[in-house]
Amino acid sequence: MPAAPRRLYPERVASPVVRVRGVVKSYGRGRGAVRVLDGVDLDVESGELVAIVGRSGSGKSTLLHLLGGLDYADEGTIAVAGERLELLDERGRTALRRRAIGFVFQSFHLLPELSGLENVLLPARLARTGTGAPARARALIDELGLGDTAARLPATLSGGEQQRLAVARALVNEPALILADEPTGNLDEESGAAVLQLLRVVADRGRAVVLVTHDPAAGDVADRTLTVRAGRLHA
Amino acid sequence: MRAALAHGLARLRRDRTRAVLAAGGIAAASAMVAAAATLVFALSTGFDRTAARAGLPEVTARFAPATVAAVATRVDSLANVRRVAYRFEVTNSAIDADGKFANGTVVGVQRGPRGYAVVSGRDVEHSGQAVVEPGLARAWHLHPGARVTLSGPGRTLTEEIVGTGIAPDSVAYPLTRNPRVYVAIGDARALGGATSAAVNSVLLWVADPSQLPVTLEQARSATFGVSQLSFVTRAGFQQLIGRAAGIVIALLVAFSLVALAAAGIMLAASSSAEVQRRREAIGILRTFGATPGHLAAGYAAEAALVAAPAAAVGIVAGWLAVGGPVRRLLDVLNELMPGAPALAGLLAACWLAVVVLVASATWFPTRGVGRRPVVDSLREADVVATPRRIPLPALVGFGARLALARPFRTAALVAVLAASMAVVLLILTIASVLNGLQQNAQTLGKRYQLVVPASPGAVARARAIPGVALAAERYETDAVDSFDLGETFRFVSYPGDIARFEAPPLSEGRRVRAPGETDVGLGLAQALGLDVGSLLAAQLPSGAEIRFRVVGIVQALRDQGLVAYVQPARLLAAGTALSTDVVITLRPHADLQTVRNAFARSGIATSRSGGIAEDSGFTGSVGRTAFLDVLATLLRSVALLDGLVCVYALAQMLALLARERRRAVAVLRAIGASRAQVLALFAGAALLVAGFATPVGIALEQFVLGPVVGALAVSYVTLSLRAGAPEVGAVVAGVALAIAVTAGWATRTATAGVIVRPLREE
Numbered sequence: 001m002p003a004a005p006r007r008l009y010p011e012r013v014a015s016p017v018v019r020v021r022g023v024v025k026s027y028g029r030g031r032g033a034v035r036v037l038d039g040v041d042l043d044v045e046s047g048e049l050v051a052i053v054g055r056s057g058s059g060k061s062t063l064l065h066l067l068g069g070l071d072y073a074d075e076g077t078i079a080v081a082g083e084r085l086e087l088l089d090e091r092g093r094t095a096l097r098r099r100a101i102g103f104v105f106q107s108f109h110l111l112p113e114l115s116g117l118e119n120v121l122l123p124a125r126l127a128r129t130g131t132g133a134p135a136r137a138r139a140l141i142d143e144l145g146l147g148d149t150a151a152r153l154p155a156t157l158s159g160g161e162q163q164r165l166a167v168a169r170a171l172v173n174e175p176a177l178i179l180a181d182e183p184t185g186n187l188d189e190e191s192g193a194a195v196l197q198l199l200r201v202v203a204d205r206g207r208a209v210v211l212v213t214h215d216p217a218a219g220d221v222a223d224r225t226l227t228v229r230a231g232r233l234h235a
Numbered sequence: 236m237r238a239a240l241a242h243g244l245a246r247l248r249r250d251r252t253r254a255v256l257a258a259g260g261i262a263a264a265s266a267m268v269a270a271a272a273t274l275v276f277a278l279s280t281g282f283d284r285t286a287a288r289a290g291l292p293e294v295t296a297r298f299a300p301a302t303v304a305a306v307a308t309r310v311d312s313l314a315n316v317r318r319v320a321y322r323f324e325v326t327n328s329a330i331d332a333d334g335k336f337a338n339g340t341v342v343g344v345q346r347g348p349r350g351y352a353v354v355s356g357r358d359v360e361h362s363g364q365a366v367v368e369p370g371l372a373r374a375w376h377l378h379p380g381a382r383v384t385l386s387g388p389g390r391t392l393t394e395e396i397v398g399t400g401i402a403p404d405s406v407a408y409p410l411t412r413n414p415r416v417y418v419a420i421g422d423a424r425a426l427g428g429a430t431s432a433a434v435n436s437v438l439l440w441v442a443d444p445s446q447l448p449v450t451l452e453q454a455r456s457a458t459f460g461v462s463q464l465s466f467v468t469r470a471g472f473q474q475l476i477g478r479a480a481g482i483v484i485a486l487l488v489a490f491s492l493v494a495l496a497a498a499g500i501m502l503a504a505s506s507s508a509e510v511q512r513r514r515e516a517i518g519i520l521r522t523f524g525a526t527p528g529h530l531a532a533g534y535a536a537e538a539a540l541v542a543a544p545a546a547a548v549g550i551v552a553g554w555l556a557v558g559g560p561v562r563r564l565l566d567v568l569n570e571l572m573p574g575a576p577a578l579a580g581l582l583a584a585c586w587l588a589v590v591v592l593v594a595s596a597t598w599f600p601t602r603g604v605g606r607r608p609v610v611d612s613l614r615e616a617d618v619v620a621t622p623r624r625i626p627l628p629a630l631v632g633f634g635a636r637l638a639l640a641r642p643f644r645t646a647a648l649v650a651v652l653a654a655s656m657a658v659v660l661l662i663l664t665i666a667s668v669l670n671g672l673q674q675n676a677q678t679l680g681k682r683y684q685l686v687v688p689a690s691p692g693a694v695a696r697a698r699a700i701p702g703v704a705l706a707a708e709r710y711e712t713d714a715v716d717s718f719d720l721g722e723t724f725r726f727v728s729y730p731g732d733i734a735r736f737e738a739p740p741l742s743e744g745r746r747v748r749a750p751g752e753t754d755v756g757l758g759l760a761q762a763l764g765l766d767v768g769s770l771l772a773a774q775l776p777s778g779a780e781i782r783f784r785v786v787g788i789v790q791a792l793r794d795q796g797l798v799a800y801v802q803p804a805r806l807l808a809a810g811t812a813l814s815t816d817v818v819i820t821l822r823p824h825a826d827l828q829t830v831r832n833a834f835a836r837s838g839i840a841t842s843r844s845g846g847i848a849e850d851s852g853f854t855g856s857v858g859r860t861a862f863l864d865v866l867a868t869l870l871r872s873v874a875l876l877d878g879l880v881c882v883y884a885l886a887q888m889l890a891l892l893a894r895e896r897r898r899a900v901a902v903l904r905a906i907g908a909s910r911a912q913v914l915a916l917f918a919g920a921a922l923l924v925a926g927f928a929t930p931v932g933i934a935l936e937q938f939v940l941g942p943v944v945g946a947l948a949v950s951y952v953t954l955s956l957r958a959g960a961p962e963v964g965a966v967v968a969g970v971a972l973a974i975a976v977t978a979g980w981a982t983r984t985a986t987a988g989v990i991v992r993p994l995r996e997e
Contacts, residue, residue: 109898125630
């Protein structure tokens with residue numbers, strides 16, 4: 001895939017894909033409680049790649065999990081693709097994830113029993129998105145240069161190949177928002193750079209991407225880099 | 236070892252759900268072990284235990300009344316005799332207590348060995364005292380201090396009951412129609428109208444049981460002049476009792492052995508699965524210098540710590556589940572429960588076996604994993620490639636693949652489930668057979684539907700009733716083998732073609748065609764050594780002897796096969812008293828109730844032909860029905876335990892799957908899997924196991940367990956214990972329900988928490 005030119009401003013800014021206001025999240029109870037997020041505000045537009053950095057334990061991944069509806073905020077509001085997460089029950093969140101959110105994890109989390117193609121197809125099968133999914137998955141795999149890996153099990157693939165398959169899996173349902181949690185954390189420098197570039201292209205094609213990372217190179221591909229400090233986001 | 240043990244204990248503390256799950260599995264399997272062991276031990280040793288407690292003699296000789304001196308002279312000539320006891324027995328005595336009545340045997344006993352064990356109260360010491368058998372005491376609610384009236388040909392006596400005494404040479408009242416009462420020998424002689432020195436029974440205890448055949452040979456040659464002599468050995472009594480109750484005792488013992496094997500497999504599979512989950516930890520500990528032996532010992536010790544209390548709970552539960560029914564079954568067999576020390580020892584041995592099995596099942600695979608390259612363990616190299624295509628819907632197929640990723644565990648679970656299903660099928664089939672024996676005349680080979688009292692012209696009147704196809708008189712009488720008078724049996728007689736009215740399956744030969752021919756039951760053929768072509772010589776109650784040529788051997792269930800089918804001419808000519816009634820077969824499609832109503836309008840009372848419950852008269856039927864009820868209770872207890880094992884085995888597999896693959900489940904949920912889809916995943920895993928286990932279990936029952944247990948159960952009849960469509964359908968439905976319940980439970984467990992927690996675990 002050729003590298004796309006970096007764009008500083010998204011083309012479409014009509015309504016943010018992600019809108020976060022005053023989000024608070026604590027772990028533990030009583031005196032031992034730790035307030036990891038303390039009034040976070042964030043907007044992410046379509047076509048925008050936002051990198052979130054910070055020290056370990058600062059709350060970056062927690063914010064990402066809250067955006068994906070994988071966890072529940074104590075206070076504040078989160079809207080994704082126009083849906084208020086705090087108003088959705090688990091069934092509604094599941095439906096939203098199928099439709100609008102794609103995940104990329106640090107440890108790839110490909111299912112070891114499924115081939116590369118089957119892993120990529122999995123969200124489409126869950127969402128029952130019809131007969132177009134296999135062709136879409138195949139096209140994604142080919143576009144990412146993973147044609148040889150489609151029939152193989154994840155255990156036989158390199159980390160870079162696995163992470164690119166994970167990106168393809170996140171894209172197969174054509175979601176509005178991609179959430180990437182340390183996607184380069186388990187990769188070498190070259191593979192990590194390729195994955196970051198891939199996410200850049202994804203954003204350039206109109207998707208909102210939120211990237212949580214320690215990788216300094218992320219700043220080169222991100223439209224904005226925000227730092228989590230003392231439970232809040234700082235530019 | 237300490238590092239491994241510390242790691243294991245830390246896991247227990249941290250993951251209490253897993254610990255409880257493991258303990259629950261061990262408790263369930265232990266309950267099965269205890270139930271099966273209690274059944275096997277109590278039933279298989281019941282006769283010997285009670286015989287030892289009662290001091291049952293090696294030989295019981297019965298003869299026409301003779302003087303003690305005359306008999307003692309002959310007994311004294313025998314070389315191998317250690318002890319002797321003389322009795323005077325009065326059969327067909329009327330026994331009456333508290334308004335209840337039965338014909339039974341009054342046994343007059345002397346001082347010295349008695350051949351029965353007093354289980355409550357005290358023994359007979361002098362005239363006027365009586366000891367009754369426990370079955371009679373239970374049935375009539377008799378207690379020491381109550382009075383019983385005995386009537387015989389000599390006189391009527393009223394005796395005080397001073398205790399209950401048990402001897403395993405007969406089943407208990409009311410299973411047997413003749414209860415026994417022990418009194419002082421003088422009272423018995425008076426009751427029978429005998430002289431003061433008369434005896435008609437002698438009990439012999441031999442010094443060297445291995446020389447018993449020689450002693451019997453000597454006794455036969457030394458008893459010239461003693462008439463109507465018959466010998467019964469202790470082994471003979473055991474065979475007689477076995478014939479009465481052996482059918483289901485053998486089934487229960489066979490089942491228990493299967494259950495023991497299933498429990499063992501389940502425990503081993505569970506422990507082995509636990510080791511698989513620790514491969515990474517084993518790799519880490521090996522990295523830091525732990526030897527495979529240390530690891531195996533440490534984890535085995537931890538497994539034993541979990542197993543010890545769980546097994547104790549399970550053992551007690553298993554014993555509680557079957558202890559009561561087993562006691563009741565032994566009661567009706569006139570046998571004693573094992574003593575508390577023996578039972579405690581047995582259960583302690585079971586407990587130890589379970590703990591050792593669990594520890595061993597942990598020790599061996601841990602050592603195996605520990606000996607493999609450390610890097611394999613660190614990589615969790617046990618997750619293997621699985622079939623690429625499974626013809627199931629996507630998530631169901633994925634669940635099946637998850638199960639196949641642990642092929643050995645899956646195979647072990649298939650084995651457990653298949654064995655459990657086969658046993659449940661067998662139990663359902665046995666229950667169906669028992670029900671048939673109890674209620675269904677056709678099971679016993681009867682082809683008539685109604686019975687009416689015999690009276691002049693009854694047959695003609697019956698034939699005139701619309702819907703009646705055939706009516707004929709049936710005659711029955713007891714008889715005894717003429718050659719040694721040791722075997723009683725029953726003649727059953729119909730005019731003409733007997734098979735029109737009663738046709739048990741023919742095992743050998745042909746049906747009766749002439750008045751001088753007989754078809755004998757397999758039980759009688761075995762008892763008297765009869766073959767087709769042999770002569771059956773029988774003495775009737777009138778004293779007359781009649782002879783028949785054996786032309787066929789039939790698989791008769793009634794009267795344990797001690798039956799001979801003949802045409803009535805010779806019986807009627809012998810002038811003996813015969814039990815007579817008229818049997819009716821209906822035309823095809825005739826409505827039974829309509830025909831009965833027609834009989835009723837003609838003033839004729841009808842009764843339906845029945846199974847065992849209506850086979851032996853009122854008193855007998857009560858006893859047999861109670862016996863079958865006890866067996867049914869016992870079978871239900873065992874089936875319940877076995878069904879729980881099936882459910883537990885599936886639940887355990889899915890729980891292990893949910894825990895091992897929690898990240899995979901979390902990823903699925905993160906990318907949009909609904910609860911229903913997660914349910915499909917778990918159901919797929921369970922379906923895979925059940926899909927393999929169901930045909931294997933059915934085949935196991937059809938071709939192995941059913942035939943083998945059926946053959947074990949009775950030798951005098953071919954009893955089909957192959958499961959039919961209703962039993963198979965019930966088991967398949969049960970498995971489907973178990974899959975639904977366990978998959979639902981696993982889904983609920985796996986989706987209870989927030990998704991991120993498993994994703995954070997590395």
